[in-house]
Structures are given as structure tokens and as C-alpha cells.
Amino acid sequence: MPVLKQLAAGALLVSTTLFINACSKDDNQGKARIQVALTDDPGDFKAVYIDVQDVNVNYNDNDDNGWQTLAGFKKGxxxxxxxxxxKDTVLADAEILSGTIKEIRLVLGDNNWVVTNGGDSVKLQTPSGQSSGVKLKINMPVSGGILYKLLLDFDVAKSIHEAGNSGKYILKPVIRTILEAQGGSIQGVVLPAILPSSVLLLSGTDTVASTYSGLGGGYMLKGVAAGTYSLHYISVDPTLQPAVKQNVTVETGKVTKIDTLTLVR
Known part of the structure; x- marks a missing residue:
């Protein structure tokens, strides 16, 4: 199997540091992962600068508490x-609990500006009622092990209003939310678990995703496009033979469970 031999040669470069990382990573396999991205419908300006300070999610209907900041958030x-x-830009990429996301909150600072077609830079005025953030209803479930993308579609034309003919502009964000699963996931266990194994997902001879086994031999590949693949297992221990599982089917929004596989000498 020439593909396996080529992959096995690369797997021998994996150090024991990989095993330490794999142990800590194993704890997050039951969680969902969400990427929050910002995009825009065009407006009649040269530039619109929005000061994003935080992104929160809420799992309950109580607006006074339950808000959680997403890890990996990019303020700016x-x-x-x-x-x-x-086009879009990712504001946050975080592991989250499974369940129903009720709301998301986009917290804006006060450093928001527009550049008019005449070249003037004008600071946007923000109503005081929005100081707690722009709250957007989601009410959609997320499942453990699945990668989701939440797109915040900012409508500039409806969000920025000129205050009469004063040359001042007011920001009242109008944002459409789109939450979608990004493919499916694959979950399984490869043994023995004393040292980690590389787990590679191939479409033909092309590697489309890869990971490594963690504590107990568990592994998970997330965000895989729907389709049929082959899974390749290569242990750091060169005395163990690589193995392949063919015809692995992935469906969008679902976790494909793979039977435990044991590598042999």
C-alpha cells in the first residue's frame, strides 16, 4: 500500500509532545465548535468601521444572566x-456546550466611523440603549462533535441613518443571522493507546483532514464535507502496522461513529 507507506514515514516524526497535547484535547470531543463570522451587505459609503469588543452566547431565556463569552474572540x-x-472574517472560533443557543450578543465599542463618498470621516453616534450589546435571536440547537458557522450579515444600508441634513450619522445595527452545520464529524477509538496514532481522512489519494488519538485512544475529525472516505491509522510506534478503514460515510450535521480499531504488530 504505497499511500500508507508514505504516510507512515511522516508519522514517525511525531514526538511524545503530541501525546501530551492529545490528552488535553480529548476532553473537548463531546462539545460542539462554533465559528462566528461577520459579513456585509454593501452601503453607500467608502468605508464603514465597526468597533467589535465582544461576542457572547446565551443558552437560556433569561436575558439577565447566562451570557458566555466565546473563547478565541478577535477584538478590533x-x-x-x-x-x-x-467575503467574511471570523470573529470567534470556540468550543461550546451542546444544546439550544437562544441568543447571541455582539458588543460594540464607541469607535465606529463611516467614510462618506465625499471623503469625510464621521464618527457614528450609537443610541444609549445599545450599550449592553446588539442581541440577536438564534433559537437553534447545536450537537456535540459538530462544527457550526454562525454568519452575522450586517446590513449597512439599513443600519446607518443620517440625522437630517446635519452631516451626523446614527448607528442602529440591523443584522441577519445564519447558523449552519459545516459538514459532519467522525469519532472513534484506535488502540493501543500507550502512544498516539495519526488518523488521516483521505478522498482518493488526497488528505482532507487529520488528527491524532488522545487519552484512551479517542479521536474526532470535525467539519468534514459530506461524502465517502477512507480512514488511515498510523501509530507513533513503528512496530505497529498501519491500517485502513474504507467506505467511511459522512453526513452533514451528524457524527459518524467508527468501531474501535486495534493496530497489530
């Missing part, structure tokens, strides 16, 4: 007009 100012025509 974003020019919305560079995020048009299906």
Missing part, C-alpha cells in the same frame, strides 16, 4: 465594506 475594528460579495 472591522471595515464592513471589505466583507462583501460572500
Amino acid at each position: 475594528r472591522y471595515n464592513l465594506l471589505t466583507l462583501v460579495n460572500d
Whole structure:
């Protein structure tokens, strides 16, 4: 099997540091993962800069508590007009609990500006009622082991209003939310678990995803496009023979469970 021999040669470069990382990573296999991205419908300006300070999610209907900040959040100012025509930027990429996401909150700072077609930079005025953040209803379930993408589609034309003919502009964000599963996931166990094994997902001869086994030999590949693949297992221990599982089917929004596989000498 020439593909396996080639992959096995690379697997021998994996150090014992991989095993330490794998142990800590194993704890997150039952959680969902969410990527929050910002995009824009164009407006009649040269630039629109939005000061994003935080992104929170809420799992309950109580607006006074339950808000959780997403890990890996990227605070900063974003020019919305560079995020048009299906372009977006990821604001957060985090592991989250499974369950139903009730709301998301986009917390904006006060450093929001527009550049008019005449070239003037004008600071946006924000109503005081929005100081707690822009709250958006989601009411959609997320399942453990699945990667989701939440797209915040910022409508500039409806969000920015000129205050009469004063040259001042008011920001009242109008944002559409789109939450979708990004493919499916594969979960299984490869033994023996004394040292980690590389787990590679191939479509033909092309590697489309890879990971390594963690504590107890568990592994998970997330965000895999729907289709049929082969799984390749290569232990760090060179005395163990690589193995292949053919015809692994992945469906969007589902976790494909693989029977435990034991590598032999």
C-alpha cells in the first residue's frame, strides 16, 4: 500500500509532545465548535468601521444572566465594506456546550466611523440603549462533535441613518443571522493507546483532514464535507502496522461513529 507507506514515514516524526497535547484535547470531543463570522451587505459609503469588543452566547431565556463569552474572540475594528460579495472574517472560533443557543450578543465599542463618498470621516453616534450589546435571536440547537458557522450579515444600508441634513450619522445595527452545520464529524477509538496514532481522512489519494488519538485512544475529525472516505491509522510506534478503514460515510450535521480499531504488530 504505497499511500500508507508514505504516510507512515511522516508519522514517525511525531514526538511524545503530541501525546501530551492529545490528552488535553480529548476532553473537548463531546462539545460542539462554533465559528462566528461577520459579513456585509454593501452601503453607500467608502468605508464603514465597526468597533467589535465582544461576542457572547446565551443558552437560556433569561436575558439577565447566562451570557458566555466565546473563547478565541478577535477584538478590533472591522471595515464592513471589505466583507462583501460572500467575503467574511471570523470573529470567534470556540468550543461550546451542546444544546439550544437562544441568543447571541455582539458588543460594540464607541469607535465606529463611516467614510462618506465625499471623503469625510464621521464618527457614528450609537443610541444609549445599545450599550449592553446588539442581541440577536438564534433559537437553534447545536450537537456535540459538530462544527457550526454562525454568519452575522450586517446590513449597512439599513443600519446607518443620517440625522437630517446635519452631516451626523446614527448607528442602529440591523443584522441577519445564519447558523449552519459545516459538514459532519467522525469519532472513534484506535488502540493501543500507550502512544498516539495519526488518523488521516483521505478522498482518493488526497488528505482532507487529520488528527491524532488522545487519552484512551479517542479521536474526532470535525467539519468534514459530506461524502465517502477512507480512514488511515498510523501509530507513533513503528512496530505497529498501519491500517485502513474504507467506505467511511459522512453526513452533514451528524457524527459518524467508527468501531474501535486495534493496530497489530
